[in-house]
Amino acid sequence: MSSEKMETVIDDQAQSGGPQAEAARQVEELRADVDTIDAAIVAMLAERFRVTHRIGLLKAQAGFASADLRREASQIAALRDEAENYGLDPNLAEAYLHLVADAAKQGHEQLASQLGSR
Numbered sequence: 001m002s003s004e005k006m007e008t009v010i011d012d013q014a015q016s017g018g019p020q021a022e023a024a025r026q027v028e029e030l031r032a033d034v035d036t037i038d039a040a041i042v043a044m045l046a047e048r049f050r051v052t053h054r055i056g057l058l059k060a061q062a063g064f065a066s067a068d069l070r071r072e073a074s075q076i077a078a079l080r081d082e083a084e085n086y087g088l089d090p091n092l093a094e095a096y097l098h099l100v101a102d103a104a105k106q107g108h109e110q111l112a113s114q115l116g117s118r
Contacts, residue, residue, distance in 0.1 A: 010028060011028070014027075045100070048100065049104065049107075052107065053111075055108070056104070056108035056111045056112075057111055059108055059112070060108065060111045060115045066105045066109045066112060072101060075097055075101070076094055076097055079093045079094065079096075079097050080094055
């Protein structure tokens with residue numbers, strides 16, 4: 001069977017008592033760490049969107065555009081540098097920033113549309 005199609009169910013291995021049980025238990029512990037980190041990332045992302053929502057309200061009330069290309073370029077450069085400092089692929093950091101910035105801009109456009117229709 002090729003490794004692409006092979007699946008290891010870690011839970012089964014951890015409880016098997018077989019030669020791979022200890023490695024499987026370690027994988028489970030590390031996965032719990034990943035789950036904790038993911039929950040923290042989601043909490044930080046929620047906070048980020050609370051802040052960008054406030055920015056969007058201010059922009060809409062002042063009549064500013066939803067996008068600020070100079071700011072985006074600066075953010076991309078800074079985040080790529082941060083990623084490199086942490087040994088993370090800068091392309092991954094940039095992809096993250098595009099994802100959240102695009103979502104924030106979409107929210108800003110909706111706010112501007114809602115405020116404009118009042």
